[in-house]
Amino acid sequence: xxxxxxxxxxxxxxxxxxxxxxxxxxxxxxxxxxxxxxxxxxxxxxxxxxxxxxxxxxxxxxxxxxxxxxxxxxxxxxxxxxxxxxxxxxxxxxxxxxxxxxxxxxxxxxxxxxxxxxxxxxxxxxxxxxxxxxxxxxxxxxxxxxxxxxxxxxxxxxxxxxxxxxxxxxxxxxxxxxxxxxxxxxxxxxxxxxxxxxxxxxxxxxxxxxxxxxxxxxxxxxxxxxxxxxxxxxxxxxxxxxxxxxxxxxxxxxxxxxxxxxxxxxxxxxxxxxxxxxxxxxxxxxxxxxxxxxxxxxxxxx
Amino acid sequence: xxxxxxxxxxxxxxxxxxxxxxxxxxxxxxxxxxxxxxxxxxxxxxxxxxxxxxxxxxxxxxxxxxxxxxxxxxxxxxxxxxxxxxxxxxxxxxxxxxxxxxxxxxxxxxxxxxxxxxxxxxxxxxxxxxxxxxxxxxxxxxxxxxxxxxxxxxxxxxxxxxxxxxxxxxxxxxxxxxxxxxxxxxxxxxxxxxxxxxxxxxxxxxxxxxxxxxxxxxxxxxxxxxxxxxxxxxxxxxxxxxxxxxxxxxxxxxxxxxxxxxxxxxxxxxxxxxxxxxxxxxxxxxxxxxxxxxxxxxxxxxxxxxxxxxxxxxxxxxxx
Numbered sequence: 001x002x003x004x005x006x007x008x009x010x011x012x013x014x015x016x017x018x019x020x021x022x023x024x025x026x027x028x029x030x031x032x033x034x035x036x037x038x039x040x041x042x043x044x045x046x047x048x049x050x051x052x053x054x055x056x057x058x059x060x061x062x063x064x065x066x067x068x069x070x071x072x073x074x075x076x077x078x079x080x081x082x083x084x085x086x087x088x089x090x091x092x093x094x095x096x097x098x099x100x101x102x103x104x105x106x107x108x109x110x111x112x113x114x115x116x117x118x119x120x121x122x123x124x125x126x127x128x129x130x131x132x133x134x135x136x137x138x139x140x141x142x143x144x145x146x147x148x149x150x151x152x153x154x155x156x157x158x159x160x161x162x163x164x165x166x167x168x169x170x171x172x173x174x175x176x177x178x179x180x181x182x183x184x185x186x187x188x189x190x191x192x193x194x195x196x197x198x199x200x201x202x203x204x205x206x207x208x209x210x211x212x213x214x215x216x217x218x219x220x221x222x223x224x225x226x227x228x229x230x231x232x233x234x235x236x237x238x239x240x241x242x243x244x245x246x247x248x249x250x251x252x253x254x255x256x257x258x259x260x261x262x263x264x265x266x267x268x269x270x271x272x273x274x275x276x277x278x279x280x281x282x283x284x285x286x287x288x289x290x291x292x293x294x295x296x297x298x299x300x301x302x
Numbered sequence: 303x304x305x306x307x308x309x310x311x312x313x314x315x316x317x318x319x320x321x322x323x324x325x326x327x328x329x330x331x332x333x334x335x336x337x338x339x340x341x342x343x344x345x346x347x348x349x350x351x352x353x354x355x356x357x358x359x360x361x362x363x364x365x366x367x368x369x370x371x372x373x374x375x376x377x378x379x380x381x382x383x384x385x386x387x388x389x390x391x392x393x394x395x396x397x398x399x400x401x402x403x404x405x406x407x408x409x410x411x412x413x414x415x416x417x418x419x420x421x422x423x424x425x426x427x428x429x430x431x432x433x434x435x436x437x438x439x440x441x442x443x444x445x446x447x448x449x450x451x452x453x454x455x456x457x458x459x460x461x462x463x464x465x466x467x468x469x470x471x472x473x474x475x476x477x478x479x480x481x482x483x484x485x486x487x488x489x490x491x492x493x494x495x496x497x498x499x500x501x502x503x504x505x506x507x508x509x510x511x512x513x514x515x516x517x518x519x520x521x522x523x524x525x526x527x528x529x530x531x532x533x534x535x536x537x538x539x540x541x542x543x544x545x546x547x548x549x550x551x552x553x554x555x556x557x558x559x560x561x562x563x564x565x566x567x568x569x570x571x572x573x574x575x576x577x578x579x580x581x582x583x584x585x586x587x588x589x590x591x592x593x594x595x596x597x598x599x600x601x602x603x604x605x606x607x608x609x610x611x612x613x614x615x616x617x618x619x620x621x622x
Binding site: 141145157233236267277281282 | 318319320322323325326327330331444447448449450452453456457459460463464556557559560561563564567578579582583585587590594597598601602605
């Protein structure tokens with residue numbers, strides 16, 4: 001869903017004049033911070049990551065599985081900022097832990113997709129015609145299966161667990177990395193500095209990893225961020241359908257699914273985890289847009 | 303003639319892609335470790351009729367090496383044998399025959415809503431860049447892309463059934479031709495939920511494409527020579543942005559087929575998605591395999607249709 005996010009080179013962008021647009025940034029982070037999307041993304045993703053990591057290490061306001069009999073189905077209060085569920089468990093603590101699980105799966109799956117997909121994309125762009133043709137045909141075929149269906153099929157075959165969910169979600173996203181990375185590599189292959197490197201007799205792997213890979217790192221970073229937001233959604237969808245990691249591990253999607261029957265009497269049990277999913281997805285989307293703005297000064301429209 | 307040739311060429315590449323898709327599905331569902339095909343056939347074998355067992359043998363290519371198993375499956379598919387469900391003890395084609403229309407109806411209604419939302423808000427915000435109309439559009443697109451359909455669906459179901467005591471999906475699903483009024487009530491809410499995400503994606507594309515086109519020289523010329531506002535917006539801007547919008551709609555239609563899986567579960571619609579999920583939970587492999595293949599085939603065919611639509615929309619692409 002998110003590969004369509006190329007922001008317009010709007011009316012203002014081209015008429016402002018190139019001198020104003022080209023700004024030297026000392027670090028990539030400053031470039032990222034300069035774009036409004038980037039700032040929003042960095043802040044939201046930062047908060048989400050901190051909360052998730054705390055959740056993974058069980059550093060939560062209350063123990064996530066502790067049941068308080070005197071606080072069953074309590075609404076939102078200062079003591080329980082997302083209320084409590086039917087067993088008197090603190091929803092906020094549970095949500096932090098669920099967020100941790102979701103992030104683990106999302107990062108693992110994007111690691112799989114990003115590493116394999118980028119490698120295949122670079123090979124398809126840099127190596128010979130035949131390698132390229134084979135890789136591209138294969139990725140077209142993978143692309144023909146909607147990623148969420150692919151995930152469902154893989155989960156059917158492998159069965160649910162954290163690693164299996166990650167593989168299921170990641171593999172379907174590989175062709176997108178292949179496509180996004182191959183284009184720039186094709187252009188770089190014919191660029192002067194790579195030709196110069198070839199004339200100097202640099203080995204293929206040196207050209208690939210020292211010269212080409214750093215140049216496409218920006219493209220990969222944008223895609224990683226967007227893939228993370230998709231992976232969070234996909235994981236939530238899978239575990240909503242009951243195909244996520246088995247209990248006691250509980251991810252956000254499963255929390256949403258479990259609380260749906262409870263929501264008519266205790267809406268906050270549904271609201272907490274839902275809100276966190278939406279915030280995390282929005283954060284990674286903004287970060288992706290910001291990274292794109294930073295990598296390509298022409299698209300800075302706002 | 304060139305159009306005909308390009309149709310033939312596309313159809314050929316679709317066939318090649320579908321072949322590859324079937325290989326991938328075969329590898330994922332049959333060759334990965336942990337699959338329980340033989341075991342499950344063994345357990346339910348006593349419950350199937352002789353004829354069903356024979357067709358399932360052919361479908362699986364029982365007792366043959368992997369490559370021959372694949373071709374046996376392919377041969378079975380091509381001769382219309384989609385396997386026998388181990389759970390329902392019925393041929394998979396019968397099951398799909400009853401659930402495919404539901405999913406197609408849902409997809410069609412969703413697409414109508416999605417395109418209306420996407421093109422409507424997209425044009426609106428592109429024509430007022432940087433103003434409040436644009437902010438409204440941007441908000442719709444950010445929220446639409448970030449709120450997963452299953453959250454929206456769950457919230458809608460809870461609201462409808464508890465606050466308004468209205469939940470048409472709790473009645474058994476009826477076909478469009480048996481009871482159109484109830485059928486529409488059952489389809490329209492899941493369609494609204496699904497269409498928001500799709501509409502958001504189309505919105506972004508529409509906005510970007512229209513903004514890009516409106517900066518080009520011909521647009522300025524058109525304004526300069528005094529074309530009416532309406533003709534300018536729809537004939538000069540929208541028509542030129544249309545290829546991008548159609549591409550995006552095609553991609554979204556493909557994703558939509560996957561998205562129906564979750565939404566059918568929430569709104570209890572007996573479509574392909576519900577069939578797939580129950581099959582996954584019961585490890586009913588013939589059903590999973592066939593349903594996945596049909597979804598993928600739908601996606602490939604939609605993409606081909608989109609490619610062909612270019613030739614109709616944009617004469618410049620006809621002679622490629």
